[in-house]
Amino acid sequence: MKCPRTGIPLTEINIQGIQVDISKACGGVWFDNFELNQFDEAHEDAGEELSKLLNKYCKDGIDVDKKILCPCCETVTLQRHYFSIKKTVEIDECPKCGGVWLDPGELEKIRNEYATEKERKEKGIQFVDEIYENSELKRKLDRRKSANIPKSSLLESIFKFLRPKALREDKDEFDL
Ligand SMILES: [Zn+2]
Secondary structure, three states, rough: EEEOOOOOEEEEEEEEOEEEEEOOOOOOOEHHHHHHHHHHHHOOOOHHHHHHHHHHHHHOOOOOOOOEOOOOOOOOEEEEEEEOOOOOEEEEEEOOOEEEOOOOHHHHHHHOOOOHHHHHHHHEEEEEHHHOOHHHHHHHHHOOOOOOOOHHHHHHHHHHHHHOOHHHHHHHHOOO
């Protein structure tokens, strides 16, 4: 697969048991459905580790308004939309395969957006609904009447994958 921004081949890396494809040319990252559906079994520092790695390659001056093609499907244009209810971070999602591309710095922004576990929970539920309701994927699934396919499972997995470690520590304390 090639980086949708630069055309340079993506590099497969393994973050705590999850395979993701990163662009060493711009610092973007590609998540496909299969990779993230495994995330529940991954190590909890995964989001932080990936974030640090991407920062090494992070390039300024990416034109995020430029339409890009899915690195997996190749002929399908990714659709840019807001990741969260606060509308501070946008992501590029493939309406065909459901994969998600994050441009340089977007992963970090998502991780920084949620201040508390309580807020994360509230916003997490909301953003999944919001994005799903507006997505091509939903329209496609509605047409197929595929009621058994889990709702926005990739986005939920990404959220779990990316959330900052501090939030989890708060939660652990809370659980005790
Ligand atoms: Zn695709």
